[in-house]
Amino acid sequence: MLQIGFIKENKEKVIEGLKKRNLSDFANLDEVIQLDEKRKATQTELNTFQAESNQISKEIGMLYKQGKREEADVLKTKVTQGKERVKELENQMSDLSQKIENILLQIPNVPHSSVPPGTSEEDNEVFRAWPHALPELSETAKPHWELAKDHNLFSLELGTKIAGAGFPLYRGKGAKLQRALIAFFLDENTEAGYEEILPPHLVNEATARGTGQLPDKEGQMYYVTKDDLYLLPTAEVPVTNIYRDEILKEEDFPIMMTAYTPCFRREAGSYGAHVRGLNRVHQFDKVEIVRVELPENSYAALDGMLEHVAGILDKLELPYRILRLCGGDVSFASALTYDFEIWSAAQKRWLEVSSVSNFETFQSNRLKLRYRDGKKTELAHTLNGSSLALARIVAGLLENNQTPDGRIKIPKALQPYTRFEMI
RNA sequence: GGAGAAGUGGCAGAGCUGGUUUAAUGCACUAGUCUUGAAAACUAGCGUACUCGAAAGGGUACCGGGGGUUCGAAUCCCUCCUUCUCCGCCA
Known part of the structure; x- marks a missing residue:
């Protein structure tokens, strides 16, 4: 606001x-x-x-x-x-x-001056292209949902049986891969100075209001009527709300936090080829990074987050590009957003795995998140980004790392976490 | 789930038989005096939000949230929330 x-x-x-x-x-x-x-x-x-x-x-x-x-x-x-x-x-x-x-x-946030004009995702600017040739797979390469079936990594059918469509059930090495990625991401983030947070997975109305999920976007959240609680759409909600109604001192900055949570999205969206497999689901796992910054430092912080996420994708050996979202695609609350997309060699398309944004004072105004600047109180800046979203990373890992004999290589950086090298 | 007690400024804590309370006092904090420096002592300041004003300086609201009674509410009433103690249930 x-x-x-x-x-x-x-x-x-x-x-x-x-x-x-x-x-x-x-x-x-x-x-x-x-x-x-x-x-x-x-x-x-x-x-x-x-x-x-x-x-x-x-x-x-x-x-x-x-x-x-x-x-x-x-x-x-x-x-x-x-x-x-x-x-x-x-x-x-x-x-x-x-x-x-x-x-x-x-009234949405005022976009940063660097936000390119445009009306849709077509107009997003490629801020950093993949500097190498995109990997090519053989004709027999399979999309991740077929690979998952071959290796029994997850089951959408069982998820449907137990919960409903869009609730994947991971098993065997598929489940281990999830756990490994979560631990890997959290470790990478904490090593970079982010404090690890494990928040509640349900939030009250005041919290949902603070980060702008309410009013207006209640349709996106699962709602527990009996107790008046909402299931998290993202860890951004509880983590940013830690500082709701606070007046910070200058020496409290920078505030850097990271949290793993499952994310629940009702998302009345489209169905079809683009949402097959893990591309779009009601429940997925994500590790988020959140920062609260002094206004004069927030764009440097955004750059820092960008490099941090890029570094993780490098370690995972996934080809990616960074987009700067255009005016038509940047979210309501954001002033400037960069999207990370990894190349899915089997689906032959880019998959969004992270979105890193500076909200400036748009959220903090709502949150009443201030700091003391001399005698006055001023609104702090809030930022957040995925570091990283699991489901699509898994999709990319499976597809890009498949071998001609139908197996899947685990990237080196991840092997200490999975404790296996091949699927 | 049942019974009881309590929620006051950064913290501790008084007020709670409604009206000089403008929320005492202490601690913490900030500035000043003193000191070679620090401590101590002393002096002053010390909440948030909105609003009037060029400024100096005023005004209003806020004592867990909301509502009510009254000319007047931290104080009385209703309601919700939270915390603590005891009992029950439980991973």
Whole structure:
């Protein structure tokens, strides 16, 4: 959520940003600015009435003490009259605040100046291409869902039997591979200075609100009605919320955290070839990195995250490229997002495995995540990225590392974790 | 799940028979005095948010959350949440 003060002072900049996102209706900006003016005027009036009635009430107290009952009663009726106006103004205030928030919730973040123009993923900029030739597999190479069947690594059918479509069940070396990847990623992240967090996998409404899943995106989350809890769509939600409603000191920075969690997405999406196998599922495993930074450091932090994720993919020996998302594809809350895609040699397409974003103050405004800058409090910047998402990494590993005789090589870096070299 | 107790500023902790409470006091913290330096002592400051004001400086709201009673609520009432103690159940 943008700050109303920011919109007021930088209206042109906001409009420019919205244009980059291919939006053309800016009427709500003027509307929200006007509503805020009205809110201020209303508050000033309200506070005046409140001050007056506080004053009189004090006098009443004094008069009672002195035994001047009648004088007190006269004042009482006076206050009672003013009270009605106070009630009225209070209602107006909450009504205006609600309206303002409703509009602010609909305004996306202003994209960073480096975000390229564009309307869809077609227009994303290749920020860093794969510098080598893409691997080629023989004609007999198989997609990961066939390899998984051959080696009994996971079963979508059993997952369906037990839960429903989109809930894979891993077994044997497939299950071990999951566990190995999670441990490998967490170790890589903690070695780079990220603190390991193991958060709850269900979150309450305030938490879901803090990172912007609510309102609006409740359809994406599984919801436990009986206890009013949501299943995590990503570890970003609980981990970032650690710092909800906090005022940090400058020396608390940088804050670097990593967490493994399963991720649950209801995702009423498309079906077909592109979502076969592990490409898109309701439950998948992911290791996330989250950072809270001083504004002046957040873009350096973003670069650091980028190199960190790139380093992990290098160790896994997977061909990848980095995209800078265009205005039409960058998510609602993000100012700048880089996507990592690995090349699936068997499916002959790129698979997104990580998304690294700087939200600037868009999330922290909602979270009330501040730091003390001298005497004032300022909003901190929040960033997060996958490091990394498992299901598609597994898909890529299986496909790219298959041998002509139908087996699968485990990358060296992963072997200490799997404790086997071949599947 | 049952019974009881409690939630106050960064922490500890008073207030809780409704009205000079502007939330005492201590610790911590910040600045100053003193000191070669530090400690101690002393002095002052010390919450968040909104708002008025050029500024100085005001105003309002907030004592777990929400609602209510009252001219006036940290204090009374309702409700929800959380924590602690005991019992039950349980990996």
